[in-house]
Amino acid sequence: MYTYASIGVLFLHPSFMSRLLVDGWQVVIGLETHVQIKSSQKLFSKSPTSLLNRYPNTQYNAFDAAFPGTLPRLNRKCLDLALRAALALNCSIKTRSSFDRKHYFYSDQPAGYQITQHYSPFAVNGQFTAPKLGIPVRIKQIQLEQDTAKSVTDARTRTALIDLDRAGTGLLEIVTEPDFRSSTQAAEYIRSLQETLRALGVSDGNMEAGSFRCDVNVSINRPNEPPGTRCEVKNINSVKFMVAAIEYEIQRQRLLLETNGLVPQETRGFNHDSWKTFKMRAKEDAPEYRYMPDPNLGVLVLGQEHIEKVRREMPLLPAATRARLLETYSSSGVTESNIDVLMNLDVSREIPYDGAPESTIGAVAYFELLCSPGRDPKFVMNWMIQNLLGQLSALGKSFCSDYIAVAQMGELLDLVGTKQMSRSSAKLLLKQMLISPSNTPVKQLAAEMDLLSSVLLNTNTASVSPNEDDILHNVCVRAIAALPREIEAIRNGNDNVYNKVIGWIMRETKGKVDAKQTKNMLKQLIDQ
Amino acid sequence: MLRDFTSPFDATVVRLVSNAGAEIIGKTNCDEFGMGSLNIHSIHGPVVNPFQVESQRAAGGSSGGSAAAVAAGLCTAALGTDTGGSIRLPASYCGVVGFKPSYGLVSRYGVVSYADSLDTVGVLAQDVSQVVQVFEQINKYDYNDPTSIDERTRNRAQIFAKERYNLWNHEDLKGLRIGVPQEYFPSELSSSSNPILSSTRHVLSLLQSLGATICSVSLPSTKYALSAYYVIASAEASSCLSRYDGVQYGFGREVRKRILLGTYALSADAFDNYFLQAQRVRQLVRDDFDRVFSMPNVLYADSSFSLNENGEAAASTGIDVLIHPSAIRTAPPLEDARNDSSERDTLQDYVQDVLTVPASLAGLPALSIPMRTTTDLADSASSASNKPEEENWPIGISVVGQWGSDDLVMKATSGLYSHLVNPDIHWIFIKSSAPTRNNQSLFNYKIRFVRNYDN
Numbered sequence: 001m002y003t004y005a006s007i008g009v010l011f012l013h014p015s016f017m018s019r020l021l022v023d024g025w026q027v028v029i030g031l032e033t034h035v036q037i038k039s040s041q042k043l044f045s046k047s048p049t050s051l052l053n054r055y056p057n058t059q060y061n062a063f064d065a066a067f068p069g070t071l072p073r074l075n076r077k078c079l080d081l082a083l084r085a086a087l088a089l090n091c092s093i094k095t096r097s098s099f100d101r102k103h104y105f106y107s108d109q110p111a112g113y114q115i116t117q118h119y120s121p122f123a124v125n126g127q128f129t130a131p132k133l134g135i136p137v138r139i140k141q142i143q144l145e146q147d148t149a150k151s152v153t154d155a156r157t158r159t160a161l162i163d164l165d166r167a168g169t170g171l172l173e174i175v176t177e178p179d180f181r182s183s184t185q186a187a188e189y190i191r192s193l194q195e196t197l198r199a200l201g202v203s204d205g206n207m208e209a210g211s212f213r214c215d216v217n218v219s220i221n222r223p224n225e226p227p228g229t230r231c232e233v234k235n236i237n238s239v240k241f242m243v244a245a246i247e248y249e250i251q252r253q254r255l256l257l258e259t260n261g262l263v264p265q266e267t268r269g270f271n272h273d274s275w276k277t278f279k280m281r282a283k284e285d286a287p288e289y290r291y292m293p294d295p296n297l298g299v300l301v302l303g304q305e306h307i308e309k310v311r312r313e314m315p316l317l318p319a320a321t322r323a324r325l326l327e328t329y330s331s332s333g334v335t336e337s338n339i340d341v342l343m344n345l346d347v348s349r350e351i352p353y354d355g356a357p358e359s360t361i362g363a364v365a366y367f368e369l370l371c372s373p374g375r376d377p378k379f380v381m382n383w384m385i386q387n388l389l390g391q392l393s394a395l396g397k398s399f400c401s402d403y404i405a406v407a408q409m410g411e412l413l414d415l416v417g418t419k420q421m422s423r424s425s426a427k428l429l430l431k432q433m434l435i436s437p438s439n440t441p442v443k444q445l446a447a448e449m450d451l452l453s454s455v456l457l458n459t460n461t462a463s464v465s466p467n468e469d470d471i472l473h474n475v476c477v478r479a480i481a482a483l484p485r486e487i488e489a490i491r492n493g494n495d496n497v498y499n500k501v502i503g504w505i506m507r508e509t510k511g512k513v514d515a516k517q518t519k520n521m522l523k524q525l526i527d528q
Numbered sequence: 529m530l531r532d533f534t535s536p537f538d539a540t541v542v543r544l545v546s547n548a549g550a551e552i553i554g555k556t557n558c559d560e561f562g563m564g565s566l567n568i569h570s571i572h573g574p575v576v577n578p579f580q581v582e583s584q585r586a587a588g589g590s591s592g593g594s595a596a597a598v599a600a601g602l603c604t605a606a607l608g609t610d611t612g613g614s615i616r617l618p619a620s621y622c623g624v625v626g627f628k629p630s631y632g633l634v635s636r637y638g639v640v641s642y643a644d645s646l647d648t649v650g651v652l653a654q655d656v657s658q659v660v661q662v663f664e665q666i667n668k669y670d671y672n673d674p675t676s677i678d679e680r681t682r683n684r685a686q687i688f689a690k691e692r693y694n695l696w697n698h699e700d701l702k703g704l705r706i707g708v709p710q711e712y713f714p715s716e717l718s719s720s721s722n723p724i725l726s727s728t729r730h731v732l733s734l735l736q737s738l739g740a741t742i743c744s745v746s747l748p749s750t751k752y753a754l755s756a757y758y759v760i761a762s763a764e765a766s767s768c769l770s771r772y773d774g775v776q777y778g779f780g781r782e783v784r785k786r787i788l789l790g791t792y793a794l795s796a797d798a799f800d801n802y803f804l805q806a807q808r809v810r811q812l813v814r815d816d817f818d819r820v821f822s823m824p825n826v827l828y829a830d831s832s833f834s835l836n837e838n839g840e841a842a843a844s845t846g847i848d849v850l851i852h853p854s855a856i857r858t859a860p861p862l863e864d865a866r867n868d869s870s871e872r873d874t875l876q877d878y879v880q881d882v883l884t885v886p887a888s889l890a891g892l893p894a895l896s897i898p899m900r901t902t903t904d905l906a907d908s909a910s911s912a913s914n915k916p917e918e919e920n921w922p923i924g925i926s927v928v929g930q931w932g933s934d935d936l937v938m939k940a941t942s943g944l945y946s947h948l949v950n951p952d953i954h955w956i957f958i959k960s961s962a963p964t965r966n967n968q969s970l971f972n973y974k975i976r977f978v979r980n981y982d983n
Contacts, residue, residue, distance in 0.1 A: 062536055066771040069535060069638040073674050101767050103794070112770025290794035292767050292803070295645035296674050 025220040025257075027250055028227055029186050030178035033193060034171050035085070035203045036147060036211035037078050040353040043146055043170035044072035044115065049353075050165035060164040066110035071296055077354040078170035082122065082144050083302070083310045084200045084355065085172055088317055089139045091126030093307055099144075099297040103290040107162055108149040116145035116173070118291045122300060130192030131319050137189055138177040147171045172202070178217065178227075183246035187239050190214065195347060199318045201355040207238050214242055218249040220257065228253065229263040233270055233277050245270045248277050318343060321364060329371070333378035341385055342367055345399045361401035369406045375413060383413055391431050403434055411442035415452075424511040425451040453512050472513055476521045479505050490526055498522065529560070529777050530640070531571070539638020540673065541607055541649050541666045548665040553603055556593030560780045561769065562611055562642040565880040566860065567592025567618065569782040577859045579623055579922060585859040588618030588880075591652065595622040598652045605653035605662045611642050612757050613884025615650040616896040620924025621859035623898040625945075626652045627659045627938070630685075630931050631891030632677035634663075635670030643764035644675070646757075646888050656897065656942040663934070677932075681826055685932020688823045692848050693936055701943050702739030707820055707847035708732065711750035712883055716856040724853045724923050731899050731925055732851070734947060743847060745820045749812040750886055756809035757885040758878065759793050759802050766790030814890045821930040822846030827891075848933075849940050852883060854896040854924030883926070893934040895941045896924035899948060 042049055047061040063070040086093050097120045101113040126139030149167035153160045174193070180186045194205040194212060205212045214237075219230035231253070233245045248270075253263050265283040270276075316324070325339045345363035352358055361369065363384075370380045388409070392399060412430060415421040420443075421429070429442070429451055438445070446452050479501050480487050489497045502518050538546075546552060559569040567589035568574040575592040577585040578600035587596040591608030595618030598606050608615045610628040619626025627650050634649040641647060651662045670676045696703040717725050736742055766787045772779075779787065793802040818825045823846070856879065887894040927944070929937035 067535065068530065068533070068640040068771075069537075069539060071637055071673055071675075073672065103767060103770055105770070105773060110771060112773060113767060288795055290767075290791065290796075291799075292763060292794050295643070295764055298675065 021223065022220075022250060023254070024222065025250070025254055026223050027181055027246075028178045028219045028221065028230070029180035029183070029246060030217040030230075031174075031176045031180070031186060031189065032215040032217075033174045033190070034147075034213045034215075035174060035197060035205070037081050037170035037172060038201060038203050038211075038351050038353055038355075039075060039078045039081060039170055041075050041077070042168040043075055043078050043144065045075075045168050046073075047168070049169050054165065056161070056163040056165060058165065060167060064110070064164055064168040066112070072115065072294075074297065074300070075170065078144065079300075079302075080310050081200075081202045081355050082142070082170075082172055083307060084314050085174070085197060085202045086123035086126065086142050087307075087311050087314060088196055088200055089123070089126040089128045089142065089174070091123035091139055091142060093123050093302060094120065095302050095304065096120075097122040097300045097302070099294040099300065100291045101294050103292070104287055106148075107160060108151045108167070110149065110164065110167060114146050114148065115294055115297070117143035118289075119293065122302065128189070128193065128196075130188050131322075132192070133185060133188045137179045140175045140177050142175070143173045145171050145173055178219075178230075183243040183250075186216070186246060187243050190239050190242065195318050198347065198351055199321070200315055201351055201358075204351040210237060213237050216242060216245055216249075218246055218253070219263070220250060220253050228257070229265050231263065231266045231268055231277075233268045234280065236270055241270055241272065241275075244275045245277055248275065252277065325364065329377045329381075332376060334381050338381050338385060341389075342381075345389075348398065349400075361406065363399050366399075366401050366406060366409075370410055370413065373410065375410070375417070379417065380413065383409075383416075387427055387430055391427075391434055395434060397434075403437065404430075408433065408442055415443060415446060419453065419514070421446055421452055422511055422514050424506055424515060425453070428511060450510060451512070453514075472517060472521050473525075475505050475508055475513065476518065476525055478508070479522070480525060487526060490522075529571075529772065529779065535638070537638065540635035540668075540670045542638065544635075544666050544668060545607070545662065550662075550665075556591070556597050556606060556608075558593050558608075558614075559590035560783050561640065561765070562590040562609055562614055562647075563765070563782050563786055564589040565613065565617055565877050568862070569780050571780070574862055576862065577622055579621075579859070584862045585921070586621065586862050588621035588855075588859060590614040590618075591626075592618045592622075594652045595619050595624055595626065598622070598624045598654060601654075605651055605658050607662075607666075608650055608652050609639055609642075610648045610650050610884075610888065611646045612761060612888045613881045615652060616854050616884050616894060616924065616926060617880060619652055619896045620854035620898075621922065623922025623924075624652055624654060625656055625659050625895065625897050626650065626924070627663060627895045628887065628893065629663060629667065629934050630677075630893045632675050633682065633932075633934065634666045635668070635673040635676055637670055637672040641764075641768040643761040644768060645764060646761055648888070648891075656895070656938060656945045659895070660938050660942070663938070667934070677827075682932065685823075685826045685930075686935065688826065689929075689933040689936040692823055692933070693939060697739065698943075700739045701735060701940070704740040704849070704940055704943075705822060705847045706735060706740050706742050706940075707745035707850045708742060709745055709747045709750065709820075709850055709852055711747050712852035714856065714882060716879065717853065722857065724856070724858075727899050727923055728853050728925065731944070731948065735851070735944060738943070738947065745847060745850070747813075747816040747820065747886065749809060749816045752809045753813050753886045753889055754878070754882045756806040756813070757881070757889055758789070759806035760810065760889075762786045762790030763793040763803050763806075764790065766794060810889045813886050817886075817890045817892060817930070820847055820850070821933075822848055823930040823933055823936075825931050827931055848929070849937055850926075850928040852926055852928070854926045855880060855883060858921035858923055887926075887928050890931070892928055892931055893937045894926050894928045895937050896926045897941055897945050897948065898922045899925040 037043070039049060041047065042064065045061055045063040047064055048059050050059045063072065083093065097117060099115050100118040102116050102118060103113040105112060121141040121143035123142040124140070126142070127136045128139055129136045147166050147169040150163040150165070151160050152163065176189070180189065197203045198205045203211055207213070213235055216233045216236060217230045218233065219228040221228040231249060233249060236242045236245055256263050267280045268277040269280050271278055322339060322343060326336060329339075342363045349358070349360070349362055367380060367384055370384070371377045388404070389399060392403065397403065412426055416423060416426045425446070429446055429449060432449065433442075433445070443452070483501055483504060486497050486501050490501070498519055501522060502515055505513060505518055506515070542552065557567060557570055557572050557575050559567050560571065563569060565588065566574070566586040568586065575587040575596045577583070577587040578596050579585070586592070591610070591614045594606035594608035594615070597603050599622040608626070610616065615626040615628050628648050629650055631646070631648050636644070636647055636649060639647060639649060649666065651659045651666075653659045653662065669679055669682070713725070716722070732742055767790070769779075769783070769787055792798055814825070814828070818828065884894070927937050927941045
């Protein structure tokens with residue numbers, strides 16, 4: 001339900017609005033998002049929430065199936081995750097709220113009603129600013145409720161199958177005020193909300209798997225005229241479809257208004273094949289839900305102390321993490337885009353249940369652990385992004401700290417940093433370590449593979465010994481003798497050919513020489 | 529409807545009494561989903577009141593089977609549920625003791641819900657001490673019931689109740705302050721053929737002679753309680769029963785009637801005028817009770833309330849228990865109740881609950897015991913071969929206390945009980961009523977507490 005009476009002051013600013021008019025029409029959009037809470041147990045029962053790999057109808061108990069004599073019992077872990085979401089969205093949290101029964105008859109609703117928070121949701125009047133939108137979106141309310149069972153219809157056999165595993169899973173319904181003026185804004189809000197809730201461990205925000213679903217309310221009106229009649233498009237499960245549904249609605253409503261002047265208030269669905277919305281029911285067919293306060297659950301009391309405890313234990317929000325990383329590392333030459341790469345890696349990581357601390361180290365944490373003993377952040381960042389990620393993706397893997405422990409990666413970097421190993425040797429070693437992980441100390445591994453710079457085995461200084469210079473000198477002389485055509489090309493000004501010569505030297509020395517020094521040496525010799 | 533259903537788990541109360549060594553001998557008949565005051569709305573047929581089987585009178589409902597089983601001596605005690613009087617009314621009609629504890633003391637886990645905010649598990653037995661014995665076993669906090677009251681609140685109530693109890697002289701009832709609510713004597717009671725009024729007077733004078741102080745009190749919201757009760761109970765029933773969808777299950781006539789009534793009360797247009805209004809009345813009923821009792825209601829009173837501050841004032845004006853007849857009449861003949869024609873005044877069935885629903889709405893403990901009639905029961909018992917006259921049929925009297933004062937109610941009642949009832953009387957009547965084909969109805973068990981027979 002949206003109250004169109006109060007529209008965000010910011011959006012009424014003429015210059016802002018004029019930018020967002022679609023052929024003279026102002027678009028007004030509000031969103032309701034259903035977010036599955038990442039808890040190990042359901043909202044009111046002790047049965048496990050459904051994982052992806054499971055047989056249907058294995059994860060439910062007598063309560064989920066609405067057997068006689070069963071009673072609900074609120075899962076406090078769900079509540080704490082809900083509180084995290086409410087705090088992140090700057091809602092005012094009500095110390096007293098309550099649960100209601102929403103009655104409707106459908107085969108995916110075993111009890112004949114859904115327990116939700118209709119009369120008194122636990123969080124209201126929030127505000128959320130998606131970093132890339134830069135403007136605050138008002139959050140009307142957040143309510144805790146039960147998910148339904150899953151029904152699967154087989155058009156061929158004309159049967160409907162019910163999977164009770166999803167029944168009773170905790171959901172957050174996050175309702176915005178109608179503050180969006182374009183599908184782009186709505187999409188940015190959804191992406192940002194998804195990122196935030198993942199960072200907080202509230203939900204895995206997986207739209208394809210159905211743990212993050214949207215209802216969109218769209219209306220259009222002429223500027224300075226009252227808002228138009230809205231239509232609601234239900235159950236959209238991807239950002240792409242949401243944008244398509246909004247765009248389709250704008251065009252459909254425009255056509256209606258420009259021809260007969262009326263948009264009937266409707267609930268609509270979105271067809272994934274035709275990318276069009278279709279009518280589900282008219283306003284007059286709106287179901288009578290017979291909301292009734294749930295007599296079993298009574299008043300939900302949230303102590304201020306408990307709210308503060310949840311606030312203190314909240315993981316940092318993505319925006320705060322980004323800001324902190326920039327502040328800490330930008331002076332060392334780490335760029336904003338470097339940080340975005342790292343943070344994007346963390347977006348796809350596994351979210352633990354019940355808001356527990358993460359069992360694996362994310363990319364940001366991995367980076368910071370590598371930097372902490374005083375390693376140069378820029379150096380660490382370059383190795384992570386260029387080499388580690390590059391090699392992982394060549395192996396068809398995405399980032400995970402399990403492939404190479406922080407300590408091992410650190411040893412490897414130190415060997416490079418102290419010039420005990422050349423970059424190219426280190427890359428080779430890294431590849432080897434990723435393919436066949438072992439606990440052998442990195443230096444020993446390097447020695448076994450004969451990858452240590454032989455001349456530099458016992459020195460940590462950056463200065464180069466004459467002996468080493470001689471070796472480099474000799475191999476460069478041999479290269480010049482062996483590759484006359486290439487040297488001729490270089491003399492004629494084609495500097496790219498240097499790489500070919502260096503490659504020959506690398507093969508000869510098994511990569512033990514430093515590419516930069518080699519190039520300098522070659523230059524000297526060729527220019528003589 | 530649930531005839532072939534076996535629950536995968538035991539109700540908490542069944543587990544508790546079994547663990548305490550009780551043997552469960554069967555399930556008892558009751559009105560379908562506990563809806564009814566006469567135990568006539570049952571697929572198994574009506575329960576016949578075993579007081580005098582030949583007379584074919586109702587046992588009362590909805591836990592009529594439980595009351596009848598106890599009255600017929602089939603069991604020491606029976607469990608029942610009481611939503612608006614379903615234990616107390618049949619106890620009154622059958623001449624046994626029926627106790628509805630404070631709401632939230634006994635777990636409802638495993639009880640088929642009729643109206644969650646009113647449903648209370650209680651005990652029926654031959655005498656008060658047996659009720660106490662069973663109640664002690666089931667009076668436990670249960671995590672599985674979200675409305676189960678925590679230990680701290682139970683203890684707080686118990687401390688207040690004990691303070692009051694210590695003020696009596698325990699040899700007799702001197703110091704006990706008993707309130708008689710003016711509003712509990714409706715016009716139905718005052719007809720000359722109704723023996724209840726005179727019996728009640730007899731009990732009150734007995735109590736007075738035992739040293740108890742009798743005062744008249746007023747509970748002005750009582751007259752709205754019955755209407756409020758039926759709106760709330762029906763509304764909750766329409767919700768609780770929506771899991772038995774109409775596609776796969778068929779309901780009896782009475783259940784259908786209440787579902788329809790409740791569905792209407794919850795519809796958007798009627799919600800304010802019916803459901804919310806009824807909730808307001810419910811609060812007024814609670815307030816009425818809280819005003820007259822000497823003990824505070826620990827569920828609502830703010831925690832700073834202490835007996836030292838208010839105790840003195842309360843002792844001089846407040847009452848420890850209320851006392852009133854359990855029903856407006858003795859067990860009605862089944863003939864009348866069975867008559868399903870439209871001429872029958874079905875409203876009368878609902879009026880039966882008028883004296884029991886206020887305690888249900890407020891969640892208070894209420895205990896019904898058989899009271900001696902003005903004619904000497906012992907005399908009538910000795911000539912038991914004669915069909916008992918109207919005035920000889922059992923009538924209950926109810927003792928109602930503040931929330932959590934269950935012990936106090938039972939202690940006050942057992943003091944009265946020992947002076948009131950000759951326990952032998954029941955046995956004489958049972959012997960006089962030879963088993964007939966009608967006794968069969970006692971064995972047609974309806975699933976109410978469901979046991980896991982796999983164990």
